[in-house]
Amino acid sequence: MVRTTPFHDRLSALNETGLWVHWSGHLSALKYQPSEKFEYFAIRNTAAIFDTSPLYKYRIRGRDAEWFLAGVLARDIRACRPGRAQYTIWCDERGFVVEDGVVLRFSEDEFLLSAAEPNLAYFRRLAGAAAVEIDDVSSEMASLAFQGPKSREILATLVPEVAELGFFHHTPAKIGGSPVTISRTGYTGDLGYELWMDAGDALAVWDALWEAGRGRGVVPFGNAALLMARIEAGLLLINVDFHSSRFAFNDHERSTPVELGLGWMFRDVDKSDRRFIGRDAIRRELAAGAPRWKMMGLLVDWQDYAHRYEEGGLIPPKDSTPTAWEMMLYGEGGERVGYATSFMYSPMLQRHIALARLQPDVAAPGSRVNLEVTINHRYELVGADVARLPLFSPARKTA
Amino acid sequence: MTTVASARRYDAIVIGGGHNGLVNGAYLAKAGLRVLIIERRHLVGGAAITEELLPGFHFTTFSYALSLLRPDIVHELELPKHGFMPIEMPTTFAPMENGDHLLLGTDRNLNIHEIARHSPHDADAYDQYHHDMSRVCQALKPLLDRVPPNLFGTEPDDLAEMAELARHLRGIDRKVMHDAVRLLTGSAADFLDDYFESDILKGLLSSSSIIGTKVGPRSAGSGLVLLYHNIGEYDGSFGTWAFHKGGNGGFTQVLARAATAFGAEIVLDAPVANVITRNGRATGVALADGTELEANVVVSSLDPRRTFTQLVDPRELPSDLVENITRYRFQGTSAKVNFALSGLPRYPALGERTDQYRGFTNIGPSMDYLERAYDEAKYGWFSSRPYIDACIQSTVDPDMAPPGQHVMSCFVQYAPYHLKGNDWETQRQPFGDNVQATIDSFFPGFHDLVLHREVVTPLDIERVVGLSEGNIFAGEFFAPQMYFFRPAPGWNQYRTPIAGYYQCGSGTHPGGCVTGGPGQLASRQILKDLSAPSRPGSAG
Numbered sequence: 051m052v053r054t055t056p057f058h059d060r061l062s063a064l065n066e067t068g069l070w071v072h073w074s075g076h077l078s079a080l081k082y083q084p085s086e087k088f089e090y091f092a093i094r095n096t097a098a099i100f101d102t103s104p105l106y107k108y109r110i111r112g113r114d115a116e117w118f119l120a121g122v123l124a125r126d127i128r129a130c131r132p133g134r135a136q137y138t139i140w141c142d143e144r145g146f147v148v149e150d151g152v153v154l155r156f157s158e159d160e161f162l163l164s165a166a167e168p169n170l171a172y173f174r175r176l177a178g179a180a181a182v183e184i185d186d187v188s189s190e191m192a193s194l195a196f197q198g199p200k201s202r203e204i205l206a207t208l209v210p211e212v213a214e215l216g217f218f219h220h221t222p223a224k225i226g227g228s229p230v231t232i233s234r235t236g237y238t239g240d241l242g243y244e245l246w247m248d249a250g251d252a253l254a255v256w257d258a259l260w261e262a263g264r265g266r267g268v269v270p271f272g273n274a275a276l277l278m279a280r281i282e283a284g285l286l287l288i289n290v291d292f293h294s295s296r297f298a299f300n301d302h303e304r305s306t307p308v309e310l311g312l313g314w315m316f317r318d319v320d321k322s323d324r325r326f327i328g329r330d331a332i333r334r335e336l337a338a339g340a341p342r343w344k345m346m347g348l349l350v351d352w353q354d355y356a357h358r359y360e361e362g363g364l365i366p367p368k369d370s371t372p373t374a375w376e377m378m379l380y381g382e383g384g385e386r387v388g389y390a391t392s393f394m395y396s397p398m399l400q401r402h403i404a405l406a407r408l409q410p411d412v413a414a415p416g417s418r419v420n421l422e423v424t425i426n427h428r429y430e431l432v433g434a435d436v437a438r439l440p441l442f443s444p445a446r447k448t449a
Numbered sequence: 450m451t452t453v454a455s456a457r458r459y460d461a462i463v464i465g466g467g468h469n470g471l472v473n474g475a476y477l478a479k480a481g482l483r484v485l486i487i488e489r490r491h492l493v494g495g496a497a498i499t500e501e502l503l504p505g506f507h508f509t510t511f512s513y514a515l516s517l518l519r520p521d522i523v524h525e526l527e528l529p530k531h532g533f534m535p536i537e538m539p540t541t542f543a544p545m546e547n548g549d550h551l552l553l554g555t556d557r558n559l560n561i562h563e564i565a566r567h568s569p570h571d572a573d574a575y576d577q578y579h580h581d582m583s584r585v586c587q588a589l590k591p592l593l594d595r596v597p598p599n600l601f602g603t604e605p606d607d608l609a610e611m612a613e614l615a616r617h618l619r620g621i622d623r624k625v626m627h628d629a630v631r632l633l634t635g636s637a638a639d640f641l642d643d644y645f646e647s648d649i650l651k652g653l654l655s656s657s658s659i660i661g662t663k664v665g666p667r668s669a670g671s672g673l674v675l676l677y678h679n680i681g682e683y684d685g686s687f688g689t690w691a692f693h694k695g696g697n698g699g700f701t702q703v704l705a706r707a708a709t710a711f712g713a714e715i716v717l718d719a720p721v722a723n724v725i726t727r728n729g730r731a732t733g734v735a736l737a738d739g740t741e742l743e744a745n746v747v748v749s750s751l752d753p754r755r756t757f758t759q760l761v762d763p764r765e766l767p768s769d770l771v772e773n774i775t776r777y778r779f780q781g782t783s784a785k786v787n788f789a790l791s792g793l794p795r796y797p798a799l800g801e802r803t804d805q806y807r808g809f810t811n812i813g814p815s816m817d818y819l820e821r822a823y824d825e826a827k828y829g830w831f832s833s834r835p836y837i838d839a840c841i842q843s844t845v846d847p848d849m850a851p852p853g854q855h856v857m858s859c860f861v862q863y864a865p866y867h868l869k870g871n872d873w874e875t876q877r878q879p880f881g882d883n884v885q886a887t888i889d890s891f892f893p894g895f896h897d898l899v900l901h902r903e904v905v906t907p908l909d910i911e912r913v914v915g916l917s918e919g920n921i922f923a924g925e926f927f928a929p930q931m932y933f934f935r936p937a938p939g940w941n942q943y944r945t946p947i948a949g950y951y952q953c954g955s956g957t958h959p960g961g962c963v964t965g966g967p968g969q970l971a972s973r974q975i976l977k978d979l980s981a982p983s984r985p986g987s988a989g
Contacts, residue, residue, distance in 0.1 A: 095534065395684065400524065
């Protein structure tokens with residue numbers, strides 16, 4: 051039986067479309083009204099709310115909690131002080147990425163880790179005799195993302211200290227009389243926040259936030275708009291842009307942090323004596339400087355794209371729904387040089403864009419590759435320029 | 450942007466900082482020219498401006514939505530870098546006189562059921578109409594994005610361009626070509642009657658056939674206006690519209706930033722007195738304050754009447770051109786009434802629902818309604834039951850008004866520039882009252898929401914923006930004034946008989962609306978002429 055989130059009573063009343071997807075066994079709106087683009091523009095122009103409750107959430111506590119996470123997570127959690135949050139990954143001993151998630155650190159010995167997939171057994175197995183408790187609090191907690199250029203202004207009417215909250219910082223607060231944690235995090239690449247609360251407080255918090263946004267153009271947004279925003283923001287999605295090494299059948303299905311463009315997490319790895327799973331492999335890969343792939347952005351040549359379709363007698367489609375399949379990339383000589391994992395038309399950039407894995411020799415920003423599309427049931431190539439990620443990154447995101 | 454030019458001499462001076470002037474200046478600057486764009490008023494944008502007339506309320510005084518902007522311009526001028534943000538308008542709402550309504554959105558299947566409520570026959574006819582119209586748009590769109598050939602030219606280039614046009618036309622499917630000709634020459638009513646039976650759908654669709662033009666849906670010529678508006682596109686979909694962040698004034702600010710980034714200089718509050726010519730060649734411009742600025746190229750983005758009879762001495766021009774420009778039809782027939790509202794109106798049949806206002810609200814419930822509105826204009830008066838294209842833009846971009854409050858732009862037809870036996874100063878408020886009463890008749894209690902009302906008459910459009918007779922397209926959309934003939938036979942390639950003097954306003958191909966096409970194509974012609982010194986900016 052599919053589950054509903056603690057916000058469902060409010061959300062189902064707002065969902066005019068009846069379209070829900072199943073996300074981790076929960077109903078999660080695809081979109082609330084017929085146009086996902088309208089919701090998308092609320093993220094980019096106003097503020098919009100997304101129910102993230104189906105995320106898996108683990109509370110990690112105890113005297114050895116920091117020591118435990120420092121060894122399990124690939125990014126150094128010791129740099130994440132209480133009141134801060136960190137985007138992180140965990141790897142296997144061969145340096146392949148298992149998964150990614152966000153950690154909030156509440157104190158020296160208490161953390162909250164959120165992730166897209168279940169990881170309890172994985173973490174517990176690694177705890178050994180350490181003084182650490184790992185609890186799955188997924189059902190006990192509800193969470194909301196409140197994202198967009200007006201999110202700070204609106205949230206500050208409820209919690210004034212939000213006005214000063216830095217990027218990847220978090221703070222305890224009260225909304226609607228209920229205790230919440232507000233983190234300046236999100237999955238849209240825009241200015242935004244996430245609110246974490248007890249499931250029992252969810253509706254009170256929702257009502258207060260909804261009231262604060264009244265008359266301000268705040269709308270709930272669904273998965274369709276979220277996926278558009280996250281591609282523009284260059285934020286990776288498991289099972290789309292990469293797969294967990296735990297469940298891979300071969301190394302083609304695995305990715306290293308460097309291949310995913312996450313090498314920046316290990317800038318100081320040589321200076322540190324921290325032992326963590328995958329350390330040696332990651333150091334070797336960094337030293338060799340020859341990853342199999344580089345994760346980069348693609349900006350499709352708008353003229354080339356239009357011409358190919360027009361030559362085929364078609365109106366060039368500009369669909370903002372991300373494709374759910376890999377699209378091949380070729381070099382000038384027709385050789386395979388990589389593949390795009392997420393492709394869409396970006397309303398903000400007014401271009402087709404993609405997240406792509408490229409061979410390092412064609413991965414420099416400005417390099418030209420050819421993207422394979424299907425026109426009139428035939429493969430055709432359209433030019434695309436390699437670009438740094440994120441493709442869309444407004445100053446307000448971190449300001 | 451300043452009020453004083455930083456130099457005396459430029460490669461190119463563009464007269465008028467409307468959207469076409471900005472586009473033209475940006476392209477010329479991008480090509481490396483030293484460019485000055487001169488604007489008469491205190492802000493750029495021309496008819497595409499947004500003004501805060503009441504604290505917190507931002508009015509799109511004139512032009513109010515975006516669709517026909519040529520997509521190439523967005524990329525070539527790198528507009529996304531400068532804040533380009535066309536927000537989707539996901540609904541179209543058409544109230545009816547009997548209290549019913551038609552509400553269309555982005556979901557095709559929901560639209561089918563909504564149309565079927567009025568006529569099951571029209572439900573799939575709507576799909577067929579869209580498909581047929583899209584095919585015509587697809588076939589004709591390339592003509593919008595190219596400098597039109599000179600039908601009367603004898604140079605090898607002219608012949609080659611005519612041959613290219615013939616090749617393109619010959620490639621068009623027989624039915625598509627026939628539909629195109631029916632639209633270009635006939636009435637919207639004839640075309641729509643072939644598909645539909647319901648008044649409300651025909652009223653809604655034929656509303657696009659009268660915008661800015663002194664025709665009714667049953668007049669020959671309305672088909673062309675209908676087609677033109679459908680060639681507009683939003684993210685690849687023909688006939689759909691967007692609302693730019695901050696209104697069309699927000700859009701022209703983006704253009705100004707792009708132009709400046711490419712190195713163009715913009716001066717404000719600098720009315721131009723005339724173009725300076727010497728021996729049949731433009732050499733610069735004289736400002737009203739007596740300042741003289743020199744340039745090799747002078748570009749007028751003003752309408753053809755101002756370009757040919759006011760900025761230069763018509764005696765310097767061939768008499769047939771002057772004659773054509775003199776009879777060039779403006780006869781503005783549109784007005785705006787803009788409101789600040791304390792809240793959203795309610796439509797009785799929809800109760801407390803307000804999401805129907807996220808796009809256009811089209812008060813034009815039948816072709817009869819529109820045609821009757823036109824009847825009065827034929828005899829020199831404004832419509833007692835006008836056509837109103839209303840748009841509560843703050844529902845799409847909340848920054849347009851204070852929280853919970855709204856701005857509503859109403860485009861109104863018909864409002865003939867010449868009122869028979871009367872004048873617009875006398876009729877301004879009666880006209881505004883009549884528009885408000887019409888809205889009230891569909892949305893009871895509307896008047897209680899009105900915090901502020903701004904009435905923009907055709908005379909205001911002429912005086913403030915400078916568009917002759919208040920014609921929003923800088924000259925009517927009318928077959929003898931399009932393509933080969935815009936603005937005059939033989940002068941459709943942005944050149945003028947005065948060497949170095951060019952035109953880039955909406956009075957040139959492809960025409961009015963916020964297309965940017967005239968500014969872009971004129972820049973191509975100018976740059977082509979500059980790279981071919983044997984033909985320095987003059988043709989005929």
